[in-house]
Amino acid sequence: MSIEKFSLEKVLSVHRWTDNLFSFTMTRPAHFKFTAGQFARIGIKVNDELVVRAYSVVSSPFDETLEFFSIVVPDGAFTSNLQHLQVNDEIYLEKIPYGYLTLARYQLPLPKDLWLLGTGTGLAPFLSMLQDFETWSKYKNIHLIYSVRTQAELAYAEKIQEIIETFGEGHHGFKFIPIITRDVQAPLHDRLPVLIANGELEKVADLKFDPETSHIMLCGNPQMVEDTKEALKARGLTMNRRGEGNIAVENYW
Ligand SMILES: Cc1cc2nc3c(=O)[nH]c(=O)nc-3n(C[C@H](O)[C@H](O)[C@H](O)COP(=O)(O)OP(=O)(O)OC[C@H]3O[C@@H](n4cnc5c(N)ncnc54)[C@H](O)[C@@H]3O)c2cc1C
Incomplete structure (x- = not known):
């Protein structure tokens, strides 16, 4: 996966709903335009490898930040790591949004x-x-x-x-x-x-x-x-x- 496809963003807040559900917000680069209902591809480094998953955007297309709502899958390659996310952590965001649930x-x-x-x-x-x-x-x-x-x-x-x-x-x-x-x-x-x-x-x-x-x-x-x-x-x-x-x-x- 080419790293040039991603921008590096910063986690702004984390809210834990239950042991297996949490939400987080992160910086939104000016180039990241999306339509309500679309999803982003976000990534974190796990043992120096970039692991990427699809995430529907929770926030509105007019918000200055991006919000996501996540499950924790205990053995999941992505979420077993993502669950430890903290404010100021870095997170990769693919530059273009995807999806037709609009x-x-x-x-x-x-x-x-x-x-x-x-x-x-x-x-x-x-x-x-x-x-x-x-x-x-x-x-x-x-x-x-x-x-x-x-x-x-x-x-x-x-x-x-x-x-x-x-x-x-x-x-x-x-x-x-x-x-x-x-x-x-x-x-x-x-x-x-x-x-x-x-x-x-x-x-x-x-x-x-x-x-x-x-x-x-x-x-x-x-x-x-x-x-x-x-x-x-x-x-x-x-x-x-x-x-x-x-x-x-x-x-x-
Ligand atoms: C278009 C699209 C949008 C998505 N948007 C979101 C989102 O907004 N929030 C989110 O949490 N996930 C979302 N997902 C799922 C997400 O991409 C990952 O599958 C999830 O983060 C788990 O990753 P993992 O590597 O930990 O486990 P994976 O190896 O990806 O999944 C392992 C197993 O966990 C279970 N699982 C995966 N995702 C979920 C889920 N969301 N809820 C309950 N069980 C699940 C399934 O049984 C799956 O087989 C989306 C997927 C797609 C295709």
């Missing part, structure tokens, strides 16, 4: 209902989209569905409220719907495909999935993405290809 990919149907469905760190690209006023002006209804295993893993819950107050002021169609799969007391605790098939998600959202009005984005765990996609297809929704269709996905592994 709202610009939708041409038909026209924007009306936006469903953002993420598991775990798959929340990240949606936080960026929600910090872009254009998202709020485009859609009548915006539903953020965030599935985690435990209440402690419901990272960014407060930040989501702040985002709604700042960006969603005067917008009456937003709903935040958490799903906590290991907590039977939680109002919603089944897996997403189940909640779609049995109609419970639409009931809580007070909105129907509709091939004529729905833009649906899925991000995170590939099994969730696959099963949810199938549940949606069974409801007549289609994959978004060349601008047309309802469902857009991003798998994290």
Whole structure:
């Protein structure tokens, strides 16, 4: 991997949510332009080797810094090292962003209902989209569905409220719907495909999935993405290809 493709940035803050989840911010070089929903490729040196992974950007395209939300995989080549990140550490950032999980990919149907469905760190690209006023002006209804295993893993819950107050002021169609799969007391605790098939998600959202009005984005765990996609297809929704269709996905592994 050619090191010239990267700029060297500095870690500005680290926030640990749980033992296996943390967020960090870092300097953003002026050349690094991205669209909400895209991902960066970031790298650290491990035994003098550059190890690089894809990371969705959490922060908005208008922020001066870059924020990321990370899992810790105990034996993971990248995150078992990244978890020890500290302020002022250096981190490599590939100069160009990547990815097509962006709202610009939708041409038909026209924007009306936006469903953002993420598991775990798959929340990240949606936080960026929600910090872009254009998202709020485009859609009548915006539903953020965030599935985690435990209440402690419901990272960014407060930040989501702040985002709604700042960006969603005067917008009456937003709903935040958490799903906590290991907590039977939680109002919603089944897996997403189940909640779609049995109609419970639409009931809580007070909105129907509709091939004529729905833009649906899925991000995170590939099994969730696959099963949810199938549940949606069974409801007549289609994959978004060349601008047309309802469902857009991003798998994290
Ligand atoms: C487009 C894209 C965007 C991504 N954005 C993010 C992001 O914003 N935040 C993030 O934490 N990861 C993200 N990932 C995953 C990330 O690139 C790495 O896989 C992750 O950092 C783990 O790296 P690793 O070397 O420690 O383990 P790897 O060897 O890369 O992965 C080992 C195993 O860990 C599990 N795993 C990997 N990533 C995750 C995850 N995010 N959540 C739960 N389990 C996981 C899987 O079972 C995987 O097989 C993204 C991946 C892609 C393709």
